[in-house]
Amino acid sequence: MTRILSKRRLSEEVYRVEVEAPLVARERRAGQFVIVQADDDFAERIPLTIADADPERGAITLVFQTVGASTHALAAKEVGDPITLLGPLGNPTHIERFGKAVCVGGGIGLAPLHPIVKALKEAGNEVVVIAGARTAELLIMQEELKSIADELIVATDDGSAGRKALVTEPLKEICASDRPPDIVVAIGPPIMMKFCAEATRPFGVKTLVSLNTIMIDGTGMCGGCRVSVGGETKFVCVDGPEFDGHLVDWDGMMSRLRSYRKQEEEAHHRCHLDLAAALASETSAAERLAKGAL
């Protein structure tokens, strides 16, 4: 059992928490993830990639988006509250001096991208970061990334920050330039990673992606995270989470991610109703107080 050390709401559905986990903070490497649970009895096990670690303070940083009942339960935790955490899991990113690295992060994927950017830079690479989101409000980790990367290119769907473009546009441009990347790392929604892989394929640039599939144990036991890579079935938890994006069966992976969509939508809806009810009762309490004060 571990505790939440700090918590920040980055946007309507995105939270950044710091969690006390001294061993994980010491052992983890870029690209690894943890599994968290809001409680031991009925909560779901959620895989989250580590966004940052501070071995001195024994803390790791996690960024997550509220999607279903379990991420809502996690978001409801306050500083000092206990949570269950297992990690670090998965294989670390293979880091070496590639030369020029382009790291593409979409939305919440910018969080797990951060330690990889850091490690690539420390290994002596020139690192270009392409940060994408639907809108300016959803761009996260901008300060951290700006301070490390040699260049930070921002792209939003609505043009509210940086270029009005999909991340694949600047990616293609760099690939077509006279100094194409030696390696591309893309982390974000599956559809973004799929199209990043499609964008680099004609240029033959090796493209690593980090998959966040459905998982139970995260240690190789359940096989729920399996995905077809180059025609072979791989387990994301023990064989991944990073794979060659050109070999991943994206459509298969995305349909597996949708396995419980109906249940998730119901839970999400329920949570919003609960929230609305809570807000309504708070409002009426405030109104009553105001009336009393009058």
Add this chain to the structure above:
Amino acid sequence: MSGASKEGLERQAREALGRIAAIRSEGRELSPRDRLALPVQDMPCQVPQARAANMLEVAEGYSEAQAKVEAERCLDCKNAPCVSGCPVRVDIPGFIKKIREGDYVGATRAIKRTNLLPSICGRVCPQESQCQANCTVGKSLKSIDAAVQIGRLERWVADNERACGACDLPDVGNSSGKRVAVVGSGPAGLTTAIDLRREGHEVVVYEAFQKTGGVMVYGIPEFRLPKSLVAIESNLLAEMGVLYQLNFLVGRTRKLRSLLAEDGFDAVFIGAGAGLPKFMEMPGENLVGVFSANEYLTRSNLMKAYDRDRAATPIYPSRRVAVLGGGNVAMDSARMALRLGAEEVRVLYRRTREEMPARSEEVGHAMEEGIIFDFLTSPTRVIGDKDGRAEALEILSYALGEPDASGRRSPVAIKGSERVVPFDTVIVAIGNESNPLLSRTTPDLKVDKRGHILVDGAQKTSIDRVYAGGDIVLGAATVILAMGEGRRAAAAINELLG
């Protein structure tokens, strides 16, 4: 499985007790012939219709009268062939004699000298192929089913002790100043931990999950082994001073080497358990709706997905379920799917009932509950709909050919027998490969070509002071075999540290 009611079984037991009392009132002891004439005590069970719709334990356990009668059936053989069939060498005639004498505390103590987890073993050990297979009574009556029901008696002794609220703790020796790390809190790990703690060593058990018990909590369903029992039996260890470190994956949270080199442990026992689930390697196996038995059972057991109001982990809404395989895990998956509301559950097995590795009692229970068995069939591919969800299996029929090297008659596909049968859920229960995590993160830990850790006769691995046992060594085995290995490893470690 006689189908007799609980009341009927109780009446029969009381009549038998009356006959026993009558013999003793004549001033003589029961002769072997008298004992052989006593009726085998059947296990009272929830009626199939009711239990197929609930998670409660199927087998309800003996009454005291039944336990007494069953205990009188034991011939107390001098050479105790039953004991040699037990991987942990429980003093079987000894504890049965104590039941006979009405000394139930004595019975518990006799068992716990070698087995601290009797309510678990009494429920899930395959006694029919171990202790009871060697029983003289069964042999004399020429039926394995007529053997003294040792497992049921063991369970009764343990349940009775718990009901009385008097739990004896084994003695813990004076502190030895030595520390041992145990990796995994399944049957192998717990058994090892107990035997090490008895000698006064400090023992830390590392468990990756949020609960102790390993396969006994994530794999074996509630209706066969209530999780509260596993919790009580693993709490006994905590009372003995064993320390649990949950949510800790040795190999990742900490390297195996670091435990010895930096964390001050004098020895390590690896009981990490079964690993990666095997799949059929047929087309369509990654479609939505296809699960490994590990995933299906972990969702339902550890994550309590059956408790729909409270559990956050979803379970797939299944109507027509195909379970592939013929072992105990296949039976557990099929019966779980039924309890979770599936309309039809079919077990597809390539051979016939005779060759099924599952315990015959479990197969019987599954059949009573309405699970349908399609013997001599196996799928060739999963067919999906436009959204990537499984909607059917293509199935092939088989015939049994000549016996193979293992003596089993191997199934041969019948050409042209392909047919498509609708299923929305497919559960693959054909065993596990070994988990590569510890061997990948511990380069000098030697494994065989299937990834199982190599050990010597004393369970020692290729690394000094590191021992291993259970499924990570054996492949898929049973709770009791894992316990046997744990016991042997603990003896070797105790000697090493002695």
